Amino acid sequence: MKSNLRLSLDEVLTAPATAQTIPLARINKMLVLPGRTNRLFIEDLRGKLYEMVDNKLRVYMDMAKERPNFIHTPGFATGFGSYAFHPDFYRNGLVYTTHTEKAGTAPADFAYADSIKVTLQWVLTEWKVGDPAGTAFSGTGRELLRVNVVSPIHGVQEITFNPLARSGSPDYGLLYMGVGDGGASENGYYFLCNNKSRPWGSVLRIDPLGNNSRNGRYGIPATNPYAKDKDAATIKEIFCRGFRNPNRICWTPDGKMLITDIGHANVEEINLGVAGADYGWPEREGTFIINPRGKMSNVYAVSQNDGTNHYLYPVAQYDHDEGNAISGGFVYTGTMIPQLKGKYVFGDVVNGRVYYVESSDLKPGHQAPIKELELELAKKITTFQELTGNKKTDLRIGIGLNQELLLYTKTNGKMYKVSGCVTSSQ
Numbered sequence: 001m002k003s004n005l006r007l008s009l010d011e012v013l014t015a016p017a018t019a020q021t022i023p024l025a026r027i028n029k030m031l032v033l034p035g036r037t038n039r040l041f042i043e044d045l046r047g048k049l050y051e052m053v054d055n056k057l058r059v060y061m062d063m064a065k066e067r068p069n070f071i072h073t074p075g076f077a078t079g080f081g082s083y084a085f086h087p088d089f090y091r092n093g094l095v096y097t098t099h100t101e102k103a104g105t106a107p108a109d110f111a112y113a114d115s116i117k118v119t120l121q122w123v124l125t126e127w128k129v130g131d132p133a134g135t136a137f138s139g140t141g142r143e144l145l146r147v148n149v150v151s152p153i154h155g156v157q158e159i160t161f162n163p164l165a166r167s168g169s170p171d172y173g174l175l176y177m178g179v180g181d182g183g184a185s186e187n188g189y190y191f192l193c194n195n196k197s198r199p200w201g202s203v204l205r206i207d208p209l210g211n212n213s214r215n216g217r218y219g220i221p222a223t224n225p226y227a228k229d230k231d232a233a234t235i236k237e238i239f240c241r242g243f244r245n246p247n248r249i250c251w252t253p254d255g256k257m258l259i260t261d262i263g264h265a266n267v268e269e270i271n272l273g274v275a276g277a278d279y280g281w282p283e284r285e286g287t288f289i290i291n292p293r294g295k296m297s298n299v300y301a302v303s304q305n306d307g308t309n310h311y312l313y314p315v316a317q318y319d320h321d322e323g324n325a326i327s328g329g330f331v332y333t334g335t336m337i338p339q340l341k342g343k344y345v346f347g348d349v350v351n352g353r354v355y356y357v358e359s360s361d362l363k364p365g366h367q368a369p370i371k372e373l374e375l376e377l378a379k380k381i382t383t384f385q386e387l388t389g390n391k392k393t394d395l396r397i398g399i400g401l402n403q404e405l406l407l408y409t410k411t412n413g414k415m416y417k418v419s420g421c422v423t424s425s426q
Contacts, residue, residue: 248328
């Protein structure tokens with residue numbers, strides 16, 4: 001549904017090209033590092049972590065230099081997947097990253113039967129920075145865990161700390177890790193997903209400073225839903241499960257955890273993160289039944305007794321008439337654009353359309369209405385397909401300094417600031 005709101009865009013910068021063909025710059029996750037002076041970072045999946053200063057990007061960290069086994073091919077979100085600064089970064093100098101390496105580079109902490117192909121490995125690393133206030137990374141890395149995946153898609157695209165957790169609270173300093181199904185379901189290995197003895201298709205939660213994990217390199221929080229499970233096979237790191245690709249995690253100002261899940265052939269999802277919940281993949285896509293043992297592009301209505309499965313369904317969803325891959329977003333809390341206050345603004349990776357839902361409408365058992373935002377640049381109505389000159393825009397959304405809303409595309413590496421919002425004629 002179209003809204004009556006139109007976002008005014010101002011072009012901010014063009015990221016350095018890291019390839020000669022589209023996508024020119026695989027700019028991905030944006031993050032504000034709070035401190036005496038807030039700092040803004042964004043990474044390129046091809047290996048660079050930039051700090052954004054005065055609308056220019058300067059290299060802070062080069063993953064290829066730090067990890068010679070780093071690879072970013074063949075794409076599909078492989079490469080420098082995500083990063084997160086510890087909430088005590090300016091005291092302990094700790095930052096966390098995920099990246100990909102070739103299959104067999106090192107033994108995996110989470111593996112599967114040798115009869116199933118391993119395409120690559122995702123690695124979670126803890127880095128100790130020598131000078132947290134420095135303008136360039138210098139430090140040492142410690143591998144925390146390594147995960148095998150069946151295909152290049154749906155890896156570990158998100159790690160994050162709960163920004164609302166305060167020192168002394170149970171969630172403080174615990175690292176959330178979105179682990180996709182690695183394409184297992186679509187390649188005939190659906191049994192690797194949505195199983196408490198497997199990490200794929202789950203959001204994990206660990207204590208990076210602990211040591212009671214199986215490999216002794218990190219901790220398993222006592223508050224995790226499976227922490228006291230008596231079954232030795234249970235992955236006690238699991239916070240919640242049943243996702244295809246939990247690509248973005250954020251929190252609303254009133255404390256709701258939101259997990260966006262990129263769908264297969266039909267549905268894109270926004271989910272409330274609940275400890276111990278099961279979101280249904282690969283038996284469910286959105287609010288529909290799918291058959292992972294058959295043609296997965298077909299969906300079916302759920303039966304009246306579906307509650308016996310105890311699946312938690314999305315609080316908002318859209319089908320592939322509106323887009324093909326949800327980008328994830330943020331609830332706007334800034335003051336520059338009062339019309340967006342309290343709205344969760346997100347987009348579609350492929351077609352670049354921008355949407356919102358009211359954060360107050362995101363409630364269990366309820367489907368929040370989704371509305372589309374128009375775009376204008378230099379007072380001319382436009383779209384990201386027009387701005388990129390490509391049907392696939394590779395749109396991402398970030399929050400910058402002063403709670404600015406920033407939209408950017410991997411296709412051409414251009415970044416835009418939302419400078420205003422007007423009521424359209426529709």
